[in-house]
Amino acid sequence: MTGHQVVGPGVVVTDSELCASLGLGVIRDGGSSVDAAITTALCQGIVHPHLSGIGGGGVMLVHDGRKNESVVIDFGETAPSRIQEKILQHDLQHKSGLLVGVPGMLRGLHQAHQLYGRMPWHDVVVRAANIAKEGFNVSDSLARAIDSQKGKNVSKNFRAMFLPRGQPLPPLSTLKLPHLATLLERVASHGMEEFYHGNVSEEIALTVQANGGVLTRADLANYSSVLQEALTSQFKGYQVHVPPPPSAGGALLYFLNIIEGFKFTEQNQEAEFQEGRVQALRQRGHVVQRVEHLSLVLGAERRGDVMHGVTDPRSTEASAQAITRPSPRVQIKPGS
Incomplete structure (x- = not known):
């Protein structure tokens, strides 16, 4: 592990020192451990977009020590309503949109904040948005992931962000993601409506469909995270x-x-x-x-x-x- 920070009764551990420090700041400023986890998770999706991000999903386990109970929030991606098994037999290399599920990350993190958050939602999200706006150093892991895409048929936006002048970003170079920063700022100010029901949902659906997928705005609008009981042993x-x-x-x-x-x-x-x-x-x-x-x-x-x-x-x-x-x-x- 390359990033771990401890403050008082709180501990934040990630593979990114930057994100661990960001989560630590949330705890230091009076936020709950779940507030810190949300900020850290969003940060991880920014500095390691090849591994995580708001276009995906996840699962969160929260243990309430006072009540001695554990709650699981499942916000994994779901299949679009129009997907069929025979559709997936197509050449997915030329229809990459078929690999896109309904993203659940923001919905799940928002539900976690509603249940266990202490700091305002806006403050929790904006801290991560600032990382995307101000920039961060490209890690070795991200640099290798970018380099593996050199010469492949990637989108224009991907080339502009990660392959400037046709060359992959090297480790320790500075990367800024202003469009992602703007999106997170809008989600911070307007909540889930902005992502799952607003113009963003239409943009996501149209982009996926342009790449052969079947995701619709209705799929995004109908998505919900699920509360579950934890397994115990x-x-x-x-x-x-x-x-x-x-x-x-x-x-x-x-x-x-x-x-x-x-x-x-x-x-x-x-x-x-x-x-x-x-x-x-x-x-x-x-x-x-x-x-x-x-x-x-x-x-x-x-x-x-x-x-x-x-x-x-x-x-x-x-x-x-x-x-x-x-x-x-x-x-x-x-x-x-």
């Missing part, structure tokens, strides 16, 4: 809370339950843990497939019931017992 005496499917949180709990049930010897504890972790992750791969399948087939209403077998430690005892005693690390050969 125990690990080494600690209570662990994770989001339900389609997040991989259930698979993480399954993995932890297997590791907890595995008995390590004092002599080779580190080597055995590493090998046990690898074998447990192999088990986890099957669980991820199972979770994804259940999410698709059964839908959100029944996910809590079917996940019981994944989160219940008793269900993983057989898996833990099935893991063979690992060999000391010195006996593991390259390529094995």
